[in-house]
Amino acid sequence: MTTTISQGNPASNAGLHGILFMVSAMSLAPFMDGTAKYLSAFISPVEVSLGRFLCQALVVLVIAVVMGRSISSLIKEITRMQLVRGACLAICSIFFFSSLKYMPLADAIAIFFVQPMILTMLSAIILKEKVGVRRWSAVFIGMIGALIIIRPGSSALGLPSLLPLAAATCFAFYLVLTRKLSGKASLLGIQLATGVAGVLTLTPLVIISSLLGFEAAAWTTPALPHLPLFLLMGVISFASHGCIVLAFDRAPASVLAPLSYTEIISATAVGYVLFGDVPDMFVWLGVALIAGGGVYIAHRERTATRRQMASEQLVETSPKRHY
Template structure:
């Protein structure tokens, strides 16, 4: 007999999904706000310290205690952590250089990237309709990126690379999900962020390479700087929102049907447009609006096809 989610569970799943997307949007906004005054590795390191503290104090006790941190797949956790760290770096650098709505829209080719990778690496089947959706999503990206024109920015490739790296991370997740819990995977991702940002900071945190002409390079190579009290609140928000977003999105798909919860993730688009207008006075241009419609539409169609085929939808965010 096929299990059907209770209406009450679906409602709670929707609340969790929307809350998770709001958390992730706060992360995007916070990174964008801090990108003009601090180094990326400094922000990530401080955010990871906050995330680890919150994880140990709140998430770990709720997730089963210290025993869940034992793992039989350390190599897989290392590989998964490397993918997600690199994906976040690319997305955050893109946020530093692009309007926030454009960067988020390009990143939402993640479902399409995962579908292609599932064919290549997992031997799954993608029908002609889903291939058509993939092509439309890529057309949407091209409309925003505008390669070959004067409006093209190399930084617009960063969210697309981030989406590919997230897809690779989910390929690893599919391999280990039967033996590793979400709490376990979350912990090792936080540790990977903490260690990698500390190492990068030790090598370039003195600013020896800063002064790049591009906002993304400047964000990457800037020297560590004293954190103001106001900005410390943003970093605290980044750490807590990131962990809570990951936990809430897991709750959303645990409580409700994937086909019901998945479309709520696309609430990130209007929220990112709102942040762009409210904080940075930027509206998407006409070509970006067309690209957003194609990317979101193709992504929603892919999610619908996944649910119709009875496949669980992976979690696309950090």
């Protein structure tokens, strides 16, 4: 990882900060997921997702006013690509929150852990980051781990286990777009665009489902005690995804991808404390394989970074000839 770069190097500090931001984001996210799982027992996952993005946008607007930013300047930062990025996260939210309605939080996140593997593939295809044969092997091992958790053909998790897999794919695209948009908008602008995109994506779905009587996504008026929980999700979403944006401003996607595994720590704690969920041995075996693949990817990145540093230092210290 980039933490191996010398401390005096600005690139080293940026890489370290990126890693710390990513770990912080992954530690915060399960608290939002636990809140969503609780709310999904009373209202549809789509409405829960809509409330999350609406509150996230409101949090951004409040912070902007406090910081003296004009709302019009933030709106000007919203681009088509920003909206596409936010729509990816909104769709991811639907899939993942829906999975929480049917399966334990830790199990859903364990399957969701294939996201770093998918991100590594997309980093090679879309971002043109170099991915060698050994890292492709690590991706393959991670996918085997996912199959062990899902156990196709068994009744352990069933079809709902495909929901976090779909969420992981959407989230990987979200991270790729985050990387491509790095440095092109302010943090508040990006966050507002995400909230607006989520509202624009999910509101029509809720309206149409309500008119057609499709209960899985239809509107249900939330109980008064549940409203603060939506605000809590908005705050956590702003904080965690803000950390993700800051992380991708400072480090490559292939370096940050394996750090997503830190999420299992807080996810297991939240799932156990709030819902009494404990992952079985197959889940832990799958997580071990997925995490092992991710750690190996991180190791390869660390080795590549060291070689690049050595090459750059050799060029800087070599005597220059004058002709």
